[in-house]
Amino acid sequence: MKVDTIDQKKKGGIVLKVVIYIICILLAILSIFPFWIMMVNATRSTTEIQQHAVSLIPSGFLKNNFAVLTGKSFNPLVGFMNSIIISVGSTTLSIYFSTLTAYALVVYDWKLRNAFFKMIVAIMMIPAQITMIGFYQMCYKLGLTNNLLMLILPAIASPMTVFFMRQYLVAAFPFEIVQSARIDGAGEFRIFNQMCLPIMKPAIATQAIFAFVSSWNNLFTPLVLLTDKKNYTMPIMVSLLRGDIYKTEYGSIYLGLTLTVLPLIVMYLILSRYIIEGVAMGSVKG
Amino acid sequence: MKKKKLVKYGKYGYFFSIPFIVAFLFFSLYPIIYTFVIAFTDLKGLGTELNFLDEPFANFKSIFANKTFLRALGNTFFIWICNFIPQIGLALLLTAWFTDKRFKVKGAGVFKILFYMPNIITAATIAILFKALFDYPMSPVNDIMVSLGVFEKPVEMLQNKMMAKGLVSFIQFWMWYGYTMVILISGVLGIDPEIFEAAKVDGANGVQTFFKITIPNIRSILLFTLVTSLIGGLNMFDIPQLFLLGGPDNATLTTSVFIYQLAFQGSHLYARAAAASIIMFILIAVLSAGMFYIMRDRDAEKIKKEIKEAERQKGEEA
Numbered sequence: 001m002k003v004d005t006i007d008q009k010k011k012g013g014i015v016l017k018v019v020i021y022i023i024c025i026l027l028a029i030l031s032i033f034p035f036w037i038m039m040v041n042a043t044r045s046t047t048e049i050q051q052h053a054v055s056l057i058p059s060g061f062l063k064n065n066f067a068v069l070t071g072k073s074f075n076p077l078v079g080f081m082n083s084i085i086i087s088v089g090s091t092t093l094s095i096y097f098s099t100l101t102a103y104a105l106v107v108y109d110w111k112l113r114n115a116f117f118k119m120i121v122a123i124m125m126i127p128a129q130i131t132m133i134g135f136y137q138m139c140y141k142l143g144l145t146n147n148l149l150m151l152i153l154p155a156i157a158s159p160m161t162v163f164f165m166r167q168y169l170v171a172a173f174p175f176e177i178v179q180s181a182r183i184d185g186a187g188e189f190r191i192f193n194q195m196c197l198p199i200m201k202p203a204i205a206t207q208a209i210f211a212f213v214s215s216w217n218n219l220f221t222p223l224v225l226l227t228d229k230k231n232y233t234m235p236i237m238v239s240l241l242r243g244d245i246y247k248t249e250y251g252s253i254y255l256g257l258t259l260t261v262l263p264l265i266v267m268y269l270i271l272s273r274y275i276i277e278g279v280a281m282g283s284v285k286g
Numbered sequence: 287m288k289k290k291k292l293v294k295y296g297k298y299g300y301f302f303s304i305p306f307i308v309a310f311l312f313f314s315l316y317p318i319i320y321t322f323v324i325a326f327t328d329l330k331g332l333g334t335e336l337n338f339l340d341e342p343f344a345n346f347k348s349i350f351a352n353k354t355f356l357r358a359l360g361n362t363f364f365i366w367i368c369n370f371i372p373q374i375g376l377a378l379l380l381t382a383w384f385t386d387k388r389f390k391v392k393g394a395g396v397f398k399i400l401f402y403m404p405n406i407i408t409a410a411t412i413a414i415l416f417k418a419l420f421d422y423p424m425s426p427v428n429d430i431m432v433s434l435g436v437f438e439k440p441v442e443m444l445q446n447k448m449m450a451k452g453l454v455s456f457i458q459f460w461m462w463y464g465y466t467m468v469i470l471i472s473g474v475l476g477i478d479p480e481i482f483e484a485a486k487v488d489g490a491n492g493v494q495t496f497f498k499i500t501i502p503n504i505r506s507i508l509l510f511t512l513v514t515s516l517i518g519g520l521n522m523f524d525i526p527q528l529f530l531l532g533g534p535d536n537a538t539l540t541t542s543v544f545i546y547q548l549a550f551q552g553s554h555l556y557a558r559a560a561a562a563s564i565i566m567f568i569l570i571a572v573l574s575a576g577m578f579y580i581m582r583d584r585d586a587e588k589i590k591k592e593i594k595e596a597e598r599q600k601g602e603e604a
Contacts, residue, residue: 110297
């Protein structure tokens with residue numbers, strides 16, 4: 001009798017395990033399938049797509065699609081360059097100054113320290129969309145609407161990154177080295193640059209990935225600020241694919257989408273372990 | 287001696303915070319205040335001069351009376367709820383499976399990587415990709431449906447309002463459940479393993495353990511997920527703007543898309559858009575403060591109860 005219930009339990013366990021694997025595999029397919037179709041269709045001609053929109057096997061019209069794509073307003077190279085400039089610039093500033101601010105919050109004892117930290121926590125959740133009208137009007141008045149710097153410089157104040165860097169410093173920073181460096185006569189700024197930054201490398205790496213990806217993917221701010229075609233970023237270039245000029249050029253639309261996704265997927269597959277770890281690490285603060 | 291040292295170095299705390307503060311004042315605080323001021327003027331079109339309205343709240347009144355805005359507000363909540371409930375449900379289920387030692391799901395690492403992947407892809411690209419996937423007359427989904435015999439002939443799915451709303455919710459769900467799952471898993475792994483051991487000794491089964499031990503222990507992480515998702519949801523822009531431009535017939539118009547279209551398209555009604563932004567700002571602040579308050583209250587109450595209980599037991603023992 002007892003053996004029976006254990007047997008049943010085991011059977012139930014196996015059934016549940018099969019269900020788990022089936023659901024996980026279905027979800028995995030759901031993650032891959034749209035991108036697979038996109039990449040395959042990027043190599044197929046519009047006529048092929050119109051006859052059968054789904055195919056798992058690539059065709060030979062990649063070159064043709066590329067010619068049609070770049071023959072109109074979509075310019076992947078310009079978008080790529082602008083996105084690189086903005087993402088690299090804002091990531092660098094955000095990482096450096098967030099670490100510096102976090103260092104100020106952790107290493108030094110000053111009167112307004114706690115008030116400043118509370119303010120950072122309070123403003124962390126303010127979304128950019130809410131302040132956009134004022135931000136746009138300010139840039140417009142100053143004649144800076146098409147200036148990429150307006151998309152880079154605000155990264156100096158990144159409350160989320162400061163918050164994360166502070167958590168990391170509190171947990172992992174050896175304060176004794178500051179003392180001994182002071183005894184050796186090093187200046188405070190030098191101590192930060194030469195001792196703190198190298199120690200922060202793991203935190204800097206994860207935060208840099210996230211800062212880069214969120215800047216690269218940002219549509220709203222560039223869409224509002226950049227009106228000149230030569231300043232368009234990748235997400236704005238993508239939005240052009242929705243326009244009438246590509247209406248029936250399905251192959252080219254899929255190719256344009258592929259060109260914007262490919263760098264991200266390659267980067268993700270290389271760094272995925274760190275990215276997942278970084279997401280998990282970020283949650284601990286919650 | 288030590289105190290003196292701290293006083294001496296304290297000024298560097300101010301020095302090192304200066305870049306952050308200057309950038310914050312210029313790029314965040316000033317625009318917020320400026321948005322607030324604009325909301326009380328008649329700013330529109332190409333002008334930059336601020337003329338204050340005789341009736342200060344006229345912009346706010348006209349926004350509240352605007353049926354399209356109210357519709358957008360309703361859509362925003364509807365789309366967010368339809369994405370969040372299945373998202374947190376699936377994330378919790380996967381978390382339970384992936385953290386339960388009895389299942390030992392093989393390839394859990396690969397599954398995590400694949401489930402999270404849509405989250406890092408540009409939302410603008412995903413919106414246009416889904417538009418292409420569901421398009422009419424010829425698109426992959428129509429092709430599959432016709433081949434399977436579900437549809438007799440291609441259907442104009444995106445013209446159906448409920449379908450359009452549902453798809454925006456689905457895209458949001460698809461992009462975010464992996465992220466939520468990774469966060470919840472890390473929360474569960476942070477729970478003291480002894481608690482699970484104790485539950486096992488007491489003979490609790492998997493379902494009981496999950497609801498009685500796991501969920502209460504990750505409550506603060508669940509709250510974090512809820513608040514960040516709500517704020518993100520109330521600002522949803524990329525997907526609804528590029529998927530169907532807010533259509534069909536404003537069915538996927540969210541408040542962010544409404545504000546964008548009001549201020550940066552057509553007749554550039556900046557002042558009204560600013561008023562709508564302020565309304566959203568207040569709404570978000572109130573909702574997230576409320577959630578934190580409810581959660582904190584419960585925690586405090588629980589601790590109070592526990593203290594009382596402990597005191598009672600002590601009394602009984604005596």
